[in-house]
Amino acid sequence: MFGDYFSRALIAGIGLALIAGPLGCFVVWRRMAYFGDTMAHSALLGVALSIILSMNMTLGVFAVAALVAGALIVLQKQATLSTDALLGILSHSTLAVGLVLVGFLTTVRIDLMGFLFGDILAVSVEDIAIIYGGGVAIVGMLIFAWRPLLASTVSPELAEAEGLRPEASRLLLMILMASVIAIAMKLVGVLLITSLLIIPAATARRLSSTPEAMAIVAAVLGALAVVGGLFGSRTWDTASGPSIVVMALVVFLVSLAVPVTRLFGRREIHGT
C-alpha cells in the first residue's frame, strides 16, 4: 500500500487534509488567515536553523513557528503598531532571513523550490507516520478542548466571565497551528500551507449549519481536493502542491453556486 510514491502521496495528503480542515475552521472564524501565513513563512527560517544546528527539521520548523507566534503576542501587548503591520514585518522578515541563511549553507544543497511549494510526491513512510501520529494528537486536542475553544472564539469576554480561559485557548490554537505547519511544509510548501487551512473551511461554511458539521465537511472537502489535485497533477504533469490548491479552489468556486438559504438556517416561524 505504501509501495509506490503516488499512493504514499495520496495517504499523506488525505491525512493532512483531515487535520487542516477542522483547525482551518478556527483560522477562518477567528480571522487568523494572515497570522497563519506569517507562521508558515517563518517555516523556512526553521528549515535553515535546523540544518545549521543539525536537528530534526519538523521540530525546528515547529519551534520557530511557535516562537513567531509568541513574538506576536508580546509585540501586540506593546500596542504600538497594528497587528496587521506586525504580521507583515514578522512574515516577510522571517522568510527573508530564512532565504539568506539558506544561501550561506554551502555544505548542504537545498531544494528551495521543494520547501516553498512542497514535494508531496517525495514523502517517505516515515513522513506518513509523522503526519498520522501528529494528526491524531492535533485532532485529539481539538476534540478535547472543543467547547472552550469555540466559546472563546464566539466571545472571549463571555468565556472569561463564565470561568473559561480564552487566553489559554488562543495559545493552544497557536501551538496546534505551528504543529500543522511543521507537518505540512514538506507536502505543500511554506507558501501554500495556509490555503489548505482556509479554502476547505471557507467552502464548508456554505454547506454547514453548526460548527461541528463545518469542521467535518472541511476535512472531507480538503481530502477531496488532495485526491483531485494529485490525480490532476499526474494526468497533466503539473506541480503537485499547487495542483491540490487549485483543486481546492475549484471546489470552493463550485460551492458558491449552492444557494445558502436552501441548505441551512431556515427560520421556523409558527405561532406569533
Place this chain on the structure above:
Amino acid sequence: MDALASRETLITLENAGVSRAGRTLVSGVDLTIARGEIVTLIGPNGSGKSTTAKLATGVLKPSTGRVSRKAGLRIGYVPQKLSIDWTLPLTVERLMTLTGRYSRGEISAALEAVGAERLLKAAVQELSGGEFQRVLFARAMIRKPDLLVLDEPVQGVDFSGEVALYDLVRNIRDTTRSGILMISHDLHVVMAETDTVICLNGHVCCRGTPSAVQRSPEYLRLFGERGAGALALYQHHHDHEHHDDGCVVAEGHVHEHEHGEHVHGH
C-alpha cells in the same frame, strides 16, 4: 421578611481597586450583591464599570482592597454586544450549549422562559437585536447562575424592546432569586427595581436607591443638570411589595420623573 432571610450574600467588594501599568482604573469600590438583589453600575465611558464587574466575577484580581465570593459561585453572563461572524455557523440551539452541556429539554425550557422557543433552529446571524438579546438571556439562565451579569443589556434594542427586556430581568430576579449585576452606559435609564445604583467615575461617586442617586449632588455634578434631570426610572405597572428594606421608591415620585422630560409609553 422571608425575602430578607434568603438574601445570602454572593459577592463582597471591600475598598477594591485595580491598577494597570501605574494607572488606576478604579479604586475604593465597596459593593455587595445578595441573592435576589439588583445592583446597577452607571458611569461615563472609562469610569471603571467593566473593571468593577470583572472584579466581581473574578476575571480581574484586585490590586488593592478585598474581593470575596461565595464558594462555587456560578455566573451567567450576557455580553454587551456579540457580533458573530457569518463564517461561524451557529444556530440558537447550539449557542445554548456554548459553555456547558444541556439536554434538549433544558434548552427548550430556557428558550421558552424568554419567549424564544420558536427560534431554536434559527441561525444567530438572522436574529433581530431584541431576539438575540433574549436568546443570550436564555443562554445565561440555562446555567442556573447564582449571579447574572448583564453588560449593557438594552444596547441596540428599541424602546419597546427595552421595556420588555427590563420586564424579563424582573421576572428572572423574581423566579430564580439570582443576584443581578447590571452595567449601564445609558446614564439616564435605570430600572426602578434596582436595589442599589452605584455611580462610578474612577471611584464610587455616589450610591443608593435610584431615586436617591438622581437627587445627589455628585450625580448632578458628574452628568450635568440636563442629563440628570432626564433620569428615567423604569417602573413596572404593578405595585411591588418589596420596598421594605430602605429601598422605598415612592410610586408618585417615580412617575413624576418618568414622565418628566421623556415621554415613555409605559
